[in-house]
Amino acid sequence: MALHTTRAPRDGDAATDVFASAFSGHVLPKYRMPEEPTPPGVVHAMIDSELLLDGNAAQNLATFCTTWTDEAVHRLMDACMDKNMIDKDEYPQTAEIESRCVNILADLWNAPGAGGGAAATGCSTTGSSEAAMLGGLALKWRWRERRRAAGLPTDRPNLVCGPVQVCWEKFARYFDVELRQVPLEEGATGLRPHQLARYVDENTIGVVAILGVTYTCDYEPVAEIAAELDRIQAEHGWDVPVHVDAASGGFVAPFLHPEVVWDFRLARVASINTSGHKYGLAPLGVGWILWREADLLPEELVFRVSYLGGDMPTFALNFSRPGGQIIAQYYIFLRLGREGYRRVQQACADTARELASVIAEMGPFTLLYDGTGALPAVSYTLTDPEGAGFSLYDLSDQLRMRGWQVPSYPLPPEREGTVIQRVLIRHGVTRDQMSLLAADLRRAVEVLSAPAPQADADRSGFHH
Numbered sequence: 001m002a003l004h005t006t007r008a009p010r011d012g013d014a015a016t017d018v019f020a021s022a023f024s025g026h027v028l029p030k031y032r033m034p035e036e037p038t039p040p041g042v043v044h045a046m047i048d049s050e051l052l053l054d055g056n057a058a059q060n061l062a063t064f065c066t067t068w069t070d071e072a073v074h075r076l077m078d079a080c081m082d083k084n085m086i087d088k089d090e091y092p093q094t095a096e097i098e099s100r101c102v103n104i105l106a107d108l109w110n111a112p113g114a115g116g117g118a119a120a121t122g123c124s125t126t127g128s129s130e131a132a133m134l135g136g137l138a139l140k141w142r143w144r145e146r147r148r149a150a151g152l153p154t155d156r157p158n159l160v161c162g163p164v165q166v167c168w169e170k171f172a173r174y175f176d177v178e179l180r181q182v183p184l185e186e187g188a189t190g191l192r193p194h195q196l197a198r199y200v201d202e203n204t205i206g207v208v209a210i211l212g213v214t215y216t217c218d219y220e221p222v223a224e225i226a227a228e229l230d231r232i233q234a235e236h237g238w239d240v241p242v243h244v245d246a247a248s249g250g251f252v253a254p255f256l257h258p259e260v261v262w263d264f265r266l267a268r269v270a271s272i273n274t275s276g277h278k279y280g281l282a283p284l285g286v287g288w289i290l291w292r293e294a295d296l297l298p299e300e301l302v303f304r305v306s307y308l309g310g311d312m313p314t315f316a317l318n319f320s321r322p323g324g325q326i327i328a329q330y331y332i333f334l335r336l337g338r339e340g341y342r343r344v345q346q347a348c349a350d351t352a353r354e355l356a357s358v359i360a361e362m363g364p365f366t367l368l369y370d371g372t373g374a375l376p377a378v379s380y381t382l383t384d385p386e387g388a389g390f391s392l393y394d395l396s397d398q399l400r401m402r403g404w405q406v407p408s409y410p411l412p413p414e415r416e417g418t419v420i421q422r423v424l425i426r427h428g429v430t431r432d433q434m435s436l437l438a439a440d441l442r443r444a445v446e447v448l449s450a451p452a453p454q455a456d457a458d459r460s461g462f463h464h
């Protein structure tokens, strides 16, 4: 009997290596599944090669999201690959750990009674976007209940906010709420309390205040926004709650800016969301939403699933979702503790400040944000956009040649004439890396400021 009976196209796979195998001799099928299976090592190597075309995440200075995790997180994620967090009955310990994380956050954000054994109200989500949907839905339901109880119309809800991330535009469109986006004032980095009076009315389901505006990285003044809403309530009787979108700031302010009062210490703050996968340092795929007390989450929005023979309340847009990110978040909470988070975020803030001072000295830039007082980031604009001879978009392209992804974009409405560039510093982005970026920035400015395009003969070629 013949020992080798594999069909011809696969011959040689075992005798050579993946790059001399039959499969690697072809362009990969892209839009139809192949008829035959292929050895996993070969397919893996081919896909791995294709992924090299993606940007290098460590050089992606546009993202707020985690791009570095320690080995233990990799191991936990692997161990949890098969855990579906929605199956509370099958994976009760994952459910328990999710609940511990919610309580840890309630304590961190000063929810009434938190830390003393009182059960906090909240849940994990896939990120801040899902959390925003849940927070927005709770605001809408509560506003509608109040209006119905008073016999008032419920057909024109609105949500008031400054320059929000697109998730709030999605919430408004998907759930039929008018989004009243307050434009940026000259010189402002976000919503300013005195602007509210023109936008808030009896149909306002809530005001979103952002702790770490996506475009400018600054904190909106949550306490002052709450105080202005107190004033509006005293004048008109409208009791408008605040939801804080702390996607990034929820894990920065408690450690670096404890003097900023933005969380459940403010009675008007009804709910807060954050992204575990941003400055929470968990791997991609986890966010959190918490309500200051159980009454603020309407019962009709909560579904009950069976849990250890009992019942477990759930509020989510998805059903199945991986449990690993939640476990990894819990690991990071225990691993770092408050002091560990403080050191990580402080290191980022110090790196941001250092980079800011180097950029300020380069010449063509004016700093808009130097990494002090809010998120660890730097943003700047061209001092003389007309006279510079290049745009920030040109500069982004030039930096891209070295692998750096540094976004340039216009500020939100009514300041869209100002184009800025922003560098986010997060865990894993080092001082040394930023000194290399600064050197590349200098070189890029020199190239772009050169009076005429170089002749082909002057360009460097490949010398090998």
Ligand SMILES: Cc1ncc(COP(=O)(O)O)c(C=O)c1O
Pocket: 064, 126, 127, 128, 129, 130, 165, 167, 210, 212, 213, 214, 245, 247, 248, 275, 287
């Ligand atoms: C302020 C703010 N809210 C919400 C989001 C959306 O977060 P996620 O990507 O976790 O859905 C972002 C993302 O950058 C953000 O900056």
